Amino acid sequence: VTTQLWYWPDFPGRGEFVRLYMEAAEIEYEDMARLEGADALVEDMHARQGIRPFAPPYLVDGEVCVAQTPLILTYLQDREGLGSGELETDLQLVQLQMDIADLVEEVFRTHHPVAPGLHYADQMDAAYEMAHDFRENRLPKYLIHFENAVAASGGPFVRGQQWRHVDTSLFQLIEGLDHAFPRLMEHFRGHFPYLEGVQATVPDIEGVAAYLASERRIDFNEDGIFRFYEELDQQ
């Protein structure tokens, strides 16, 4: 049985955090909605019984169906024997992954503060205010938090020499922020050396290097989580 990933096919979004980890760990998977389309994703999700995903991404592995990005990554880590073997360390890594997921949600809300189902153009006033607070308060607070986490090990990765799922996720997060807030991130350059270290080092992981050079990698665009709207990146 091949591991199946179900996620929207046209933007990196939350699914990319799962793809990147599987590519780094060289786990074989089928990217179902890229093979069969977004309608197939909606159909598959709604056909599931009992406790089912509230939203993509989700992973199907034989009888197991698991949603929520941090949980998917933990499941894969444990299945592949890629955990640290220490309960406290593994807990801290899941915790950081959940902090990343919270920040990703806040990034989404910079352009959709009022309703995920409405267009950006219909909530621009609130978006402008939300993005201001995000740039001034929320994002710096999160970046300091992640910088401290990596600094504690001395780098280059969050747990030192061996990369973990948190590292591929931090890479994707910073890449996304560079896309969505280029002015702001340029302003931050040099202030978070450990995070810059993670961003620079993750592409050297063999599986990641192959992935980034492939057509499987989906570029950032203005349909996903990390969107560039110039007016939301004003200082």
Add this chain to the structure above:
Amino acid sequence: VTTQLWYWPDFPGRGEFVRLYMEAAEIEYEDMARLEGADALVEDMHARQGIRPFAPPYLVDGEVCVAQTPLILTYLQDREGLGSGELETDLQLVQLQMDIADLVEEVFRTHHPVAPGLHYADQMDAAYEMAHDFRENRLPKYLIHFENAVAASGGPFVRGQQWRHVDTSLFQLIEGLDHAFPRLMEHFRGHFPYLEGVQATVPDIEGVAAYLASERRIDFNEDGIFRFYEELDQQ
């Protein structure tokens, strides 16, 4: 060593999901910030090294410090031997717990859509729009999701006769929604019989009954996640 819970002392918020589970499972704990005050919480959190909590609640158990509500609950479940023993079931319960955490965040954003650090009065226009979408679209979608999850087992709990951490959390969630959106929840009455079943049955758990009758239980108020603002509950 006694288990220590750190959370803001003056409103139920996210900490109450942890309290309720510990009370249901009759786990002894010290509610640190209720003993020592909110300043002690801020001081304790900032004094922690390395990978530390981004925000309360967090649990301290000897050398282990763990944050993020779903992770705290999973940690306690495993420590106490209260898991189902089946990987797929335990994964689904964490997943539901993370869905609950997402909904709790959306509830918070009904009154704080723009910035958690600003007062409600400074973001009322966006809050009004956000709450409208929440009532019309987001909340019904979540309630259907949780109703289906419980219905799959036949009730009264999400996994049948034996209560799990998801049940105490669903109880707290519905209680909070009844406080924050009384008109709307009255309108929904009878539409989600399995969720009403969880809400009616959790107080019969011995530890929960004792807790709800005690002074340890914190009432909902207008400082936490679930706030009653009449204008956000208009049909």
